[in-house]
Amino acid sequence: xxxxxxxxxxxxxxxxxxxxxxxxxxxxxxxxxxMMGLVMTQINPGFKESMLPAMVIFVGMVSTLLGLPGxxxxxxEAGIYRSFKINGVPALSILAIPALTTVFHAxxxxxxxxxxxxxxxxxxxxxxWGVFVLLTLLTAFIFGGLGALIGVISNGARSTVLWSQLIxxxxxxxxxxxxPLSILPKSVLPFSSLLPSAHAMQAFMGLAYGQETVLDPVVxxxxxxxSGALAFGLAIYLFSWDSRNAxxxxxxxxxxxxxxPYLLGILFA
Amino acid sequence: xxxxxxxxxxxxxxxxxxxxxxxxxxxxxxGEIFGLLxxxxxxxxxTLECLEGIRQxxxxxxxxxxxxxxxxxxxxxxxxxxxxxxSGLPGNMQVEEAMRFFCAxxxxxxxxxxxxxxxxxxxxxxxxxxxxxxxxxxxxLALAVAHNPPIVILDEPTAxxxxxxxxELHSLMQELKRQGTTLIxxxxxxxxxxxxxxxxxxxxxxxxxxxxxxxxxxxxxxxxTKVSVRTExxxxxxxxxxxxxxxxxxxxxxxxxxxxTDPGPTVSALLEYISVQGxxxxxxxxxxxxxxxxxxxxxxxxxxx
Numbered sequence: 001x002x003x004x005x006x007x008x009x010x011x012x013x014x015x016x017x018x019x020x021x022x023x024x025x026x027x028x029x030x031x032x033x034x035m036m037g038l039v040m041t042q043i044n045p046g047f048k049e050s051m052l053p054a055m056v057i058f059v060g061m062v063s064t065l066l067g068l069p070g071x072x073x074x075x076x077e078a079g080i081y082r083s084f085k086i087n088g089v090p091a092l093s094i095l096a097i098p099a100l101t102t103v104f105h106a107x108x109x110x111x112x113x114x115x116x117x118x119x120x121x122x123x124x125x126x127x128x129w130g131v132f133v134l135l136t137l138l139t140a141f142i143f144g145g146l147g148a149l150i151g152v153i154s155n156g157a158r159s160t161v162l163w164s165q166l167i168x169x170x171x172x173x174x175x176x177x178x179x180p181l182s183i184l185p186k187s188v189l190p191f192s193s194l195l196p197s198a199h200a201m202q203a204f205m206g207l208a209y210g211q212e213t214v215l216d217p218v219v220x221x222x223x224x225x226x227s228g229a230l231a232f233g234l235a236i237y238l239f240s241w242d243s244r245n246a247x248x249x250x251x252x253x254x255x256x257x258x259x260x261p262y263l264l265g266i267l268f269a
Numbered sequence: 270x271x272x273x274x275x276x277x278x279x280x281x282x283x284x285x286x287x288x289x290x291x292x293x294x295x296x297x298x299x300g301e302i303f304g305l306l307x308x309x310x311x312x313x314x315x316t317l318e319c320l321e322g323i324r325q326x327x328x329x330x331x332x333x334x335x336x337x338x339x340x341x342x343x344x345x346x347x348x349x350x351x352x353x354x355x356s357g358l359p360g361n362m363q364v365e366e367a368m369r370f371f372c373a374x375x376x377x378x379x380x381x382x383x384x385x386x387x388x389x390x391x392x393x394x395x396x397x398x399x400x401x402x403x404x405x406x407x408x409x410l411a412l413a414v415a416h417n418p419p420i421v422i423l424d425e426p427t428a429x430x431x432x433x434x435x436x437e438l439h440s441l442m443q444e445l446k447r448q449g450t451t452l453i454x455x456x457x458x459x460x461x462x463x464x465x466x467x468x469x470x471x472x473x474x475x476x477x478x479x480x481x482x483x484x485x486x487x488x489x490x491x492x493x494t495k496v497s498v499r500t501e502x503x504x505x506x507x508x509x510x511x512x513x514x515x516x517x518x519x520x521x522x523x524x525x526x527x528x529x530t531d532p533g534p535t536v537s538a539l540l541e542y543i544s545v546q547g548x549x550x551x552x553x554x555x556x557x558x559x560x561x562x563x564x565x566x567x568x569x570x571x572x573x574x
Contacts, residue, residue: 003373010362010370017361017396075359082323083357087412088346088374242323 011101024067025105029059037121051123053204054177063106064147072151103140126208145231153252171197223265281328289315304462307472313455350413354424360398375416383411402429459561493528495556504548
């Protein structure tokens with residue numbers, strides 16, 4: 001078996017063996033999905049129209065933003081990357097393979113949701129399933145990049161939580177997952193436009209469901225694509241094998257460059 | 270032998286204002302076991318980590334098999350095997366999985382025979398965090414030597430091991446040496462260094478204070494060789510005779526013990542005296558000063574004890 005396949009298999013199994021990863025990849029997002037399906041659809045029947053994309057985005061965010069950075073930081077602090085480096089494991093594999101396996105877990109959980117949301121909770125299915133699948137992959141890609149970037153720039157568990165929550169909580173409140181962007185106050189829209197979840201939601205609703213959107217869904221797709229690529233690129237550039245080694249290629253604040261596509265998106269939307 | 274496989278010239282490493290290693294130089298010959306000795310914080314691990322290419326030196330020149338580890342660390346990974354002082358493995362990685370994982374990156378078939386050899390085959394499905402300290406050390410060693418590298422670097426390899434594991438590890442080290450592997454051993458266990466190494470460098474506060482074979486180092490100190498003699502009639506107990514090169518004399522149980530700076534003349538004179546007195550020799554032991562005693566002498570001389 002190739003080194004890549006071995007590494008991928010190990011990281012994939014880690015997502016099931018490690019109780020925290022299992023919680024983030026499956027238990028928490030699926031339990032939340034069940035709760036939303038049972039409660040939210042009763043409180044707000046309109047939620048059924050956006051439930052499927054909202055839950056897929058939620059799964060992606062929990063697995064990658066909350067689940068991915070912690071193990072990356074812990075491995076670096078425990079000297080595991082130093083050992084990997086000595087044995088010829090490339091930096092790209094160290095970042096890309098955990099991100100890829102996390103995305104893979106998120107896609108499995110997303111598939112469970114996509115297959116059950118309509119029969120169980122009467123969620124509206126997308127008009128274009130192919131576009132829905134592509135957007136699901138795109139969403140996982142952008143959040144995977146952000147998760148890897150947070151893992152690279154965080155110097156400990158505390159800052160990992162801080163950075164992750166800085167994206168996760170506003171995404172839940174202002175990203176259009178719980179309530180559509182159209183009912184949010186106009187003054188909040190610029191803040192929403194800085195969130196990947198808002199662009200993902202707009203892309204799903206506009207392109208997979210064919211509904212009217214507040215943001216241009218094509219612009220949203222472009223924003224997500226460029227920011228995802230930028231996040232992965234910055235994560236690779238800022239990656240350090242060892243936090244005890246002072247040598248570093250760039251300041252962690254360079255990670256803020258990932259906001260550029262969102263700022264441009266506000267200008268051109 | 271006598272072919273440098275690794276050289277360190279005027280190497281310096283600092284962490285902020287703290288100078289961990291201040292301009293040390295040494296060479297390691299092909300096929301030898303070279304010991305880097307010193308107390309915790311002496312600079313052993315900093316030196317090794319720069320040689321392994323995982324830290325950048327702040328000065329000097331390092332060379333392993335004509336490769337500068339600070340410039341071309343990627344070229345080193347198939348040429349050196351490293352057992353790090355810290356774990357270096359994910360807690361949930363299984364023993365056999367670790368072997369397959371690292372062997373795949375070295376482009377070789379998994380060396381499951383090494384797991385058998387180091388008594389880990391029964392634990393091959395155990396996760397790393399479930400292993401005892403000794404088992405973790407043995408696994409780290411198995412992974413370090415799996416790709417048959419010409420140089421193996423071991424950082425405190427026997428720390429926390431029981432007697433059996435330590436002995437097995439020592440025999441594996443000797444076997445590697447017989448196969449022509451060069452071993453660099455960092456340890457603060459002087460007995461281990463004395464037993465295993467061909468040459469050592471003693472590091473104190475980032476500087477090399479002595480180099481040579483353990484035998485050379487123990488011979489050059491002011492330490493005394495202990496000569497213990499037991500005779501049938503205990504004639505040496507009854508007479509306070511002085512012998513050449515002896516600076517101290519003591520009695521313990523049925524033995525007369527002489528501390529000599531030059532054991533040859535001392536032993537000859539003792540044997541002659543016993544014969545002349547008509548006594549009969551039952552036991553005679555000559556014990557050289559240990560590397561640990563020499564090490565303590567060096568640290569005492571430098572006010573570091």
